[in-house]
Amino acid sequence: MLLPITLTLAAACAIVNLWLATRCVRIRMTAKTLHGDGGNQLLARRMRAHANFAEYAPIVLILFALIELALGSPLWLWIAACVFIIARAAHPIGMDADQPTIWRAAGALLTWAVTAVLAVTALYAAYSATRAVPAPPALAAQV
Numbered sequence: 001m002l003l004p005i006t007l008t009l010a011a012a013c014a015i016v017n018l019w020l021a022t023r024c025v026r027i028r029m030t031a032k033t034l035h036g037d038g039g040n041q042l043l044a045r046r047m048r049a050h051a052n053f054a055e056y057a058p059i060v061l062i063l064f065a066l067i068e069l070a071l072g073s074p075l076w077l078w079i080a081a082c083v084f085i086i087a088r089a090a091h092p093i094g095m096d097a098d099q100p101t102i103w104r105a106a107g108a109l110l111t112w113a114v115t116a117v118l119a120v121t122a123l124y125a126a127y128s129a130t131r132a133v134p135a136p137p138a139l140a141a142q143v
Contacts, residue, residue: 049092070125
């Protein structure tokens, strides 16, 4: 299977995205709010949680795909994908509260940690001295 971790993570992200959307829609229907948050604080928090997910998920999915292409599908990458999904589910649960919660903080911190690990790993994969990177075919033919 091509990129099993990334495909699994993308499917999980799609499910989380739908869950976040339905949390907003339920309030919109009840409050009859067509646009914006209509002054509803819970809807505003849920909309922001959904937007926050949309801000983080794309770059993390890109990093997962590129790292998996470069390094294969190691166990730690599976674990990182699970941590990311758990973090992205915990964060919006915590955002429902009026006060800071451990769910929101843990979700944010774990998301940042996974993103940082992926960024460092991507740099390692790109510039590792032990990996020979072939020239693109067009350049190799000219040399």
